[in-house]
Amino acid sequence: MATSTLARVWHSDLAWSFRTSKTALISSVLLAIMFAAAIFAPQLATQNPFNIAELELWNSELPPFWVEGGSRQFLLGTDVQARDVYSSILYGLRLSLIVGFASVILAAVIGISLGLLGGFLGGIVDAAIMRFADVLLSFPAILVALLVNGIARGILPPSQHQDAAIYVLILAIGLTNWVQYARTVRGSTMVERQKEYVQAARINGISGPGIMFNHIMPNVMGPVLVIATINLGMAVLTEATLSFLGVGMPATQPSLGTLIRIGNEYLFSGIWWVVIFPSAVLVALVLSVNLLGDWLRDALNPKLR
Amino acid sequence: MMHPDDRPLLEVSGLRKSFDLSKPFINRLIERSERQFVKAVDGVDFTIQRGQTLSLVGESGCGKSTVAKLIMGLSRPSGGSIRFEGTELADQPAGKPAQLRRRMQMIFQDPYASLNPRWRVARIIAEPMKSFATHPDPGKRRKEVDRLLEFVGLSAADGDKFPHEFSGGQRQRISIARAISTKPEFLVCDEPTSALDVSVQAQILNLMRELQRELGLTYLFISHDLAVVNYISDWIGVMYLGRLVELAPAAEIFAKPQHPYTRLLLDTVPDISMVNRDMDRPAGEVPNPITPPPGCHFHPRCVHADARCKAQMPDFIASATGHARCHAVQEGRLSPIAERAALRGAV
Amino acid sequence: MTLLKVENLTVEFPSRRGTLTAIEDVCLTVAPGEILGMVGESGAGKSMTGAAIIGLIEPPGRIARGQILLNGSRIDNLGREDMRRVRGRQIGAIFQDPLTSLNPVLTVGEQLIETIQTHLKLSRSAARERAIDWLRRVGIPAPEKRVDTYPHQYSGGMRQRVVIALALCAEPRLIIADEPTTALDVSVQAQIIALLRKLCKETGASVILVTHDMGVIAETADRVAVMYAGRVIEVGAVADVLRAPRHPYTAGLMASIPRIGEKPDILPQIDGAMPRLNARPEGCAFNPRCPKRMEVCARLRPDLVADAQGEVACHLFSKELAT
Structure with a gap:
């Protein structure tokens, strides 16, 4: 059974499209490397950049090893606090991906639920959800995230700001990105709701939630997958932007965005490596996520097949 | 007190359904437009006896599929009554009450x-x-699924497959298996063969007849295909713009059509036994159901229409073969046409 | 004399699971002024044949073999520009859905005038006159007014009349009509059939009428070609094929159509379904479903053989010829 399922997946149109698309292959290999790097950061890193005790101040501002004055101990150099840039990137990547994934999941759960509810029930519920979504959409996402962030900081006592930062970020990004899911899911739900298999379920006394989750939801998830993939890139970027602006991850627990902000301050003193390497990783991450999302969208589009 | 078996299984009377097509309130206010309703079903009466098949025929927009939806509770009637074994269902949603709805199932058009x-x-x-x-x-339950699959002509192993692995005809068999799984007595069939190829249509029609014989099913059959309806039905109702215009036994309605619309349909349906007959007759088209013609809805297309037809809606009263909604039939203005069977025998 | 001659036409679709043959060795002829019906169930290749003749096969599909001759010259190997000139001027097309065949943002008149001026050397005012004349001929009331209205202002039946006018206005010799009445109601369908027949008589144009509806064929066509699994299996005069079908598939198909006035206990049926493109059996494609199947049928594919009554591709008849 397991082998036949595997075989079916391997022979499916999606798998075939994946195997023959260079873009999809390259970007997923890149992503796999970055995921592995993030997961195994403690093993791969040469030092723990969060641990102040490990930092030796005389190692600060060292260039990458191939530049004169560099050391093989610090492959990509160190920053002003003597943190190893290579290790910081591994840990920063980890944080960025955690925030990205968690906020995408949060946004997807909220968006799918509200979209299903609005599309299935219609009427006032639908109008209320969609008008609220419209209002949210009329603000730039970063502004809403800043707002959520500000409110959370206002509510929480200052002593907890650092520990809560990651949750606040997830919440802020998640709450700004659900609209897209809700709109897509609502549209598909309104189409599916009219289909005869849903009518058959109603005739057989299946309840509203039963129809929504067992019947309609599996049929509207295709586009959600595409949005989620593309949104992962967006979420990582939003996190980086917030952190760059100083309202994201604190300097003691740097994400990629925080690293870029810190590096940016020293860019003009010639310490280019502190900002260039995290930025390159961020670009590679977002680019490969988006390329994969684009491929997925095309592969799932029956018209282009 | 009637014997329970004498009573029709399904009684529909005065069934109405109108859909609100109005623009949103703000638009109506600005444009000063009235609310708009379309009467999809406008006073339909019929009964179906246990073990029999009644078919509703008509062109698109005549309301035949809406009647099916109303009976199954998929849409709420604006008025009238639907009684199943005497129990009123007009105010009940789909699936409720369960012990009754279990006995009513539906087969859909699109496999x-x-x-x-x-x-x-x-x-x-x-x-x-x-x-x-x-x-x-x-x-x-799984054993019963296997039995049902074999009963409708598939194999038990097909249960593990997904619908896309089947052809249109096979999917319709799956649909039928689902519909008879709760051992229903009454089946609404909404154009079950119109999406299928001719040779497959025959298979499905035969299967439905076989089911009726073996399980004693009662059918409400919806179709636009007169020949299919003729094969499957005991009674036939012809609908036009939300109303039944003629209701009669299947054997008689095509042999001695009363209503001019029934005659029009019979004259225009392409028929393989009528090679290259002359069909050039002005027959017009079905008018917009939002603004149906006054009086008899059919009068603009009717060669027999007079002043009364344009002003007054005819009642649905007894005719030579069943019921018809036509002033000309009631007044005896229509010439009784030659029996069509004889006409066709000549070809 | 023939207007159109299709010889051994084969259309293939390369796919990742190998090449699919949509139609194979299709041979047809159409005489001037003739209405040839093409029937078959969905997937039989009847629409594909029509599309191949007007050069509208969607890529990656391609004509792999055979040729199409219109008035004796090949049109299957023409370039895109040349084919566009042939289309419209020499071959007109009518499709199933009248709404998608018309441009919604142009008036009916503009569309007619554009087509007329593309193919005929006429001044704009003359072309307009001709457009109004065509609307009158297809039965549009008050054509002088309706010429300046948009497609959405017409009903379904009237729209299909406009499509017919559009197909005929450049005076083509051949019209491909693909399911022209399928989207229409029964009573309107009859009017369109009658109109198509009348106009062909008047203009002398030939029609290839592609449909799944045997009734429409019976009422419209002079000759009929029956397709099954990508091949033409029987050709003959409509009356002959409908009343005395020879190929077991045609016979089974004709018998399985319910008829008004007849009510058998069981409709004769052909078991099974037409094979999918990628699973066509060896030999005669119909052999697994055939009630008269012989040993040779699973081995050898019968060719379309002509005799006094028409053409049929079945070993039952090829054997008779041999002995």
């Missing part, structure tokens, strides 16, 4: 949309049995 593409066939067929708790035990 591609009527099965959930993400579900395996066995789960699809088992759903009604699970929901109505006719087979609460999962093991027995």
